[in-house]
Amino acid sequence: MLKKVTTSLLFAASLLSAKANTVTVNASIKELSAGKWVFYREQGGADKRDSVQSFKGGFKFQVNIEEGEGNEYLFSIGRNLDDRNSYIVLFLDKGTVNIKADSADFKDAKLSGSPSANDLQAYKTFLQSNEYIRKAPALYEKGNDLYKKGDTVALKEIEKQLNEIDSVRTVLNKEWIQKHPASPISAYVLARLKYALADSALEETYNSLKPTATNNVLAKNIRHGIEVNKLTGVGKPALDFTQADTAGKPVSLKDFRGKYVLLDFWASWCGPCRAENPNVVAAFNKYKDKNFTVLSVSLDQPTGKEKWMDAIHTDGLTWTHVSDLKFWSNAVAKEYAIESIPANFLLDPNGIIIGKDLRGDDLNNKLAEVLN
Structure with a gap:
């Protein structure tokens, strides 16, 4: 009898553990019609992917994510990734993520729910509060048009402005990480910032993060990159394979x-x-x-x-x-x-x-x- 009770308790505990690792993504998108294919794909991890069809006004996904395997996922309505509004990148680790938007895409989407979702929305709001960052989408669109037309002179001016915006974004990203060392969203931000940092600055910034910010795939990849860069710098023997x-x-x-x-x-x-x-x-x-x-x-x-x-x-x-x-x-x-x-x-x-x-x-x- 004791054995059966113990087995039942272990089974119940495993169910609770499995439930705790199920992340639910609920999207409420007013103008989204039923029957649209919505896809998700994990970025740079185990490459999890799936698809569902929308219902009128939204869609719902459930993704199983183990402890320490939180990562960014790209969600897209259809497969037109040339349209920036057709997709959104989320950080998923635990709990529920709510997406709310009015148009039939992710334009002006707002996030809520889990602590990570709330932090990601706070980060997005923080960036959008800067007037230079708000100019970027229109400049990218104008740059694409000039590229298609072959107007290299005007394109160089756009590129100059975009480089200035990137410099502003770098400063803002550093500020966000400094103020949120315990948030996994700081790993999400650092994954975007690392290309603008020297190796020593990247390692210093990573080391400033708390364990709650580094227990995820993004942070593990950054840590791995730091370690490999030390082994593959100029003057080092190449790693055999x-x-x-x-x-x-x-x-x-x-x-x-x-x-x-x-x-x-x-x-x-x-x-x-x-x-x-x-x-x-x-x-x-x-x-x-x-x-x-x-x-x-x-x-x-x-x-x-x-x-x-x-x-x-x-x-x-x-x-x-x-x-x-x-x-x-x-x-x-x-x-x-x-x-x-x-x-x-x-x-x-x-x-x-x-x-x-x-x-x-x-x-x-x-x-x-x-x-x-």
Whole structure:
């Protein structure tokens, strides 16, 4: 009898634990009609994803999230991610998140519910209280129009204004984190701020956060990036790895010892990568007879081998290519803490890193320095 009672109590406890880890997202969107497909996808984590159809005036999701696995999720009405109002990025960890909006999208959406939801709304309100930040959406839209028209002169002026806004946003993000060291939303903010910080400043800011702010996927990724950056700085030996090439044959980085190697991270679906490929091709062709080669690691998706192969052929990338076709979960990309592409590392014949993120003229100039 005692055994049965104990088992029942454990079962009840497990149900309570499971319930505690179920995050509910309730959206009340006045003009949203029934039958619209709404999608969500975890960003940079376990890649959870699902979809539901809306009911008249909203939709509802339930997402199971374990303790310490809070992360950001992109929710979109349809798949038109070119429309900024069609999607919203939320931080989900526990409790209920309420989304309230009037139009049939996420324009002017307000968040409430869990402590994290309330903090995220407070952060958004804090940013929008700044007049420069409020100008950004209209400037981005104008910049896109000028880009399509090919008006590079006017586009440069827009880019200058957007850079100024980015500087203001950086200051505001630092201020938010400083005032909210215990909130997981500070990890959410730091994930956006880190690209504007030097390595030492990033580590200092991360160390200022309380445990309640760092017990989530975003903070763990930041911590991992800080640790990897210490291992992959200029002057450090490159981290060795083995991954399959296009024919399924294992290739190791150490196989290239004795040559200068550009370790290049890219993907067929990455527009900036494809735009940079001609520069890499030119560098390869110019220096391939001077003890230089390229080893490319693709972040293509599990169903993307054909697209990967087509891009290699189309772009004329006549060097060694490897991938495990696991998208952002690519094992080498994780080992090197790659969070944006294109990215690269230039190695000397001893496997020592002598350059990072060299593109365009910077790559050519560095190669000319060490190979001429």
